[in-house]
Amino acid sequence: MAKTGAFQTLLTRLEVPIDQDAEYRNDTYCNRDLIPIPPARRTYKIWSFVVYWIVSGACISAYSTGSSLLAYGLNAQQAMACVVVGGILSGLLAVVCGWMGEVHHIGFTVSSRFSWGMKLFYFPVVLRSFTSIFWFGIQAYWGGQAARVALGALIPGFAHMKNTIPLSSNITTNDLIGTLIWYIAYIPLVLVPPEKMQRPFLVTGIMFGMTLVGLLIWAVKNAGGGGPLFHTPQTTPNVGWSVMFGITSILGSWGAGTLGQSDWTRYAERRYAPTISQLVAAPVMITITALIGVVVTSASSEILGVLYWSPVELLGMIQEHYHSSPRVRAGVFFGGLGCFVSQLSINVVLNSVSTGMDVAGLWPRYINIRRGAYLNAALGVAACPWEILASAGTFLTVISGFGVFLAPLTGIMLADYLIVRKRILSIPDLYLGSRDSIYWYTAGCNFRAVLAWVLGVWPIMPGFVMTICDPTTDNNWVKLFNIAFIVGLSISFFATLAIAAVWPPPYQYVGLPYLDDAVPFGSAPGSKEAERVSAVGGDTKDEKRSGDEESL
Structure with missing residues (x-):
């Protein structure tokens, strides 16, 4: 008995902290990082989201994705066309995926519950977490290379x-x-805390921006222009499919970020604060960064004789080219430092906070964003990201492959929230792990979402597997995989609508079109709060059960 008591005491101490005088409690579905963000923590203004996209769009992955399209066989003009279209589409996706955060102040982890059910929501959360582990590892390794370059400039x-x-x-x-x-x-x-990240993000964005400008000035000045790639024809045999693959690569790069936009828009001080930055800053920053990447890669090849599609590797070769002169070493150090801090910010923005919240959703009583972020970091390095980055072709194939699984999630979420439910949610029911929740469906699982996801994934899987086995494979399955994000999102979107028309989800219009802060959340079944939840939309518990049974 004493051992049991000591073990229970240990478990209690391991629970995540709770705010003083909190109106929630840690349980299977709720903790401080999963509740709708209260007004005191909504600190992000319009400029905050502009800074967010400076970090998200002006980063090594944007630079590398644009320049690595050159290695895929596109010329500079075609690569930039892919980036512009992909950037605009990413901005539009960010807007619509972020509405749940703006309106209801909930993130992706919680919002997955109304589409997938109070038990099955673990599937999309784990899937996105798995993708983020690889992205975190890639971004961390780039940060490590930047540290190597900066330290190498100080100590040749x-x-x-x-x-x-x-x-x-x-x-x-x-x-x-x-x-x-x-x-x-x-x-x-x-x-x-995420709500206090704006100023650190601004500093790191400025530092990386100065690195990009410095590389651009050096490359264009010494090459006497944009370099040979702007005058070199494409080498790919099929321009149309290659361009579509390029656009899909851009969407795949930011797919996880746009899918989880509500993780950050839930911190918005007011409605529409994120919209301008998402519509304008997102495509502009992605496009400008990728354009600089293409120009610098092209121009530097005229100087160095080799294409370097990573700015970090380019900085290291610049130091070698000028025989580690003191002046060049100073420039390389500050350039490497800019890349270093950029990778810190980008991993916090796109991976740590979102994945931390996802992992927190798996075990809210003991894991919060902070603990989840550390777990993600450990798994990220264990994924050996340097193997993925060994070649430009492998890098593009992997990031496009992420879209195979994430794009259908995006299509399901958008169709269900925007059209099927008409943006009406019952927030309290998203925190009830029993049949009292209108999002319980069948044993906590909404098999409508499963069907829509499978329909969105299966046409793309054969091409994905063939490309992994042999990157030179070229057939219709591979061509379909090359536009995986667009195909997967579209099929799952319309499949969700068709399935809902034939098999309507119960209580799809029960709730509120906006978050009423007076409505309780995070309440356990059987509590007074849960009894109040049962009245949301005018339904009683018995009526809910009856409705569920009729819907089956």
Whole structure:
């Protein structure tokens, strides 16, 4: 008995903190990071979301995605067309995916419950978390390379450190040390609450922007223009499909970010604060960054004789090209530092907070955003991201592959929220883990969403598998995979509408079109709050059960 009491005491101490005088409690579906954001924590204004997209759009992945399209066989003009179209579509997706955060102040983890059910919502949450693990690892490794370059500029001997790791591992000793340094810098950053991140984001955005401008000036000035790639014809045999693949690559890169836009828009001080930045800042920042990447990659190839599609690798080669002169080393150090802090911010924006909340949704009593972010960081490095980044072709295939699974999630969420439910949600029912919740469906599972997701995934899977096995494969299945994000989103969107027309979900119009802060949430079944929840929309518990049975 004593051991049991000690174990229970330990479990109690391990529970995540609760605010003083909180109107919620930690249980299977609720903790501080999962509740609708209260007014005191809604600190993001219009400029805050502009800063958000400076960090999200002006980053190494945007730079690398644009320039790596050149390695895929497109010329510079075609690559930029892909980036512009992909950036605009990403901005539009960000707007519509962020509405739930603006209106109801809930994130993706909680909003998944009304589409998938109070038990099955774990599926999309785990799926997005799995994708974010790889993205976190990729971004962290880029940050580690930036640390290696910056440290190598200060200590030239570090840049030429003898490699003690086998070449087949696709990572060097100094890159591994740089990655460890990046992780050391990342750990305290997670301690800053998301609602207080605006100013750190602004600083890092400015620093990386200065790095991009510096590279652009150096490349264009020394090459006497934009370089040979602006005058080189494409090498891909099928321009149309390659362009569609390029657009899909852009959407795949920001797919997870747009899917989880409500994770950040829920911090909006007022309605429509995020809209301008999403519509304007998102495509503008993605396009400008990718354009700089294409120009610098093209112009630097005229100077160095090799295409470098990563700005970090380019900085290292610039130092080598000028034989580590003091002046160049200073420029490389600050450029590497800009890339380093950019990777800190981008991982917080697109991976740490969102994935932390997803993991918190799996075990709210013991995991919050902070703990989930640390778990994601550990799994990210375990995913060996340097293997993915070994070639431009592999990088593009992997990020496009993310869209195979995420795009249908986006289509289901948008169709269900915008059209099937007409943006009406019962917030209290999203926190009830019993049949009292109108989102309980069948044993906590909404099999309508499962069917729509499978319909969105299956046409793309054959091409995805074929591309992974042999990147040179070219057939109709592969062509369909090349536009995976567009195809998956469209099929699942219309499939959700068709299924709802034939098999309507129960109580699809019960709730409120906006969050009423007076309505309780996070209430356990059987409590007074739960009894009040049962009256939302004018229904009683017995009527809800009867309605569920009739719907089956």
